[in-house]
Amino acid sequence: MACYVQVCENETSEPIELPIQEDGTMLLTTLTSQFPGASGLRYRNEETGTMRAVSLVENKFQAPDKGWSKISVYYVVFPKGDNKRKSDDVSDEESSVRKKPTKCTDLIVLGLPWKTTETELREYFEQFGELLMAQVKKDPETGLSKGFGFIRFGDYDTQKQVIQKRHNIGGRWCDVRIPLSKGDAYSTEYDRKIFVGRLTEDITTEDLREYFSKFGDITDVFIPRPFRAFAFVTYESEVSQNICGDHIVKGVSLHVSNAVPKSEMSSNRFSVNNHFSPYGPGNQMSKISHGGMPPMSNPTSRYSHQPYYSSYAARRATYGSQPLPRRLD
Secondary structure (H helix, E strand, O other): OOEEEEEEOOOOOOOEEEEEOOOOOEEHHHHHHHOOOOOEEEEEOOOOOOEEEOOEEOOEEOOOOOOHHHOOOEEEEOOHHHHHHHHHHHHHHHHHHHHOOOOOOOEEEEOOOOOOOHHHHHHHHOOOOOEEEEEEEEOOOOOOEEEEEEEEEOOHHHHHHHHOOOEEEOOEEEEEEOEOOHHHHHHHHHHHEEEEEOOOOOOOHHHHHHHHHHHOOEEEEEOOOOOOOEEEEEEOOOOHHHHOEEEEEOOEEEEEEEEEEHHHHHOOOOOOOHHHOOOOOOOOOOOOOOOOOOOEOOOOOOOOOOOEEEOOOHHHOOOOOOOOOOOOO
């Protein structure tokens, strides 16, 4: 009849029964098959209360002096480096979970029709969930809409759902984003946005989203129109440094690089001019309060992708000197 002993990773984990060979030994391979990376066994000495190692000879664990069955449970020994690495991995995972935002914040709605009222703005977004605030920003002198507004939801999942899609309000496509301060917007945006070059016209935003989503959660995919053979992909977290290089999508070799802010390139090769601002001369991206136009944590297809270059294509970029599109309505 086969003999089994109880083995567990530590004193707080659930034990696993492992078989003993006919010669009274346990194979090291038996242990590592259930505990990858394990290098030894030990048990607590009832007389002294200390841990005692199980002898390992030629990759076989030898039975303790009292026999295997006299010990209630054995504990796995890992190399110290592996234990530290495993602990660090768990710590990193827990840290990542802790840092993930779950609190609702004010959201900016970009591209609103000039005639949209606060009542219409509220009625549209109330279909997604509880809406705590809806505000259309207006010029204090003329009382006319500035073409954007702010909303706030009461539920974080609702906020996340609204951010991840575009919205047709009053016949115009609008984008919802989280406004950030200038410094945070550039540093965070730079790490989360990638430039996809060598694009062909038969590759759609859906194709790019499907392929690049395996590297992380995507918040935005933007292909300029008219077509210009490149695209921008924005992630929820910082991944851009990890995926730079060549990728095959629908049989086409695409090149991925960091999306470098236009202002950064301007200091080296181009003069900073009014083309930087999508709202014309005198406007600055540093206006971050509700009284001005803030930079966005997630760029819109209408306003925020243009101030970025590809670090790969910057030396040959010809689109950097072109003015940003202006609203015609």
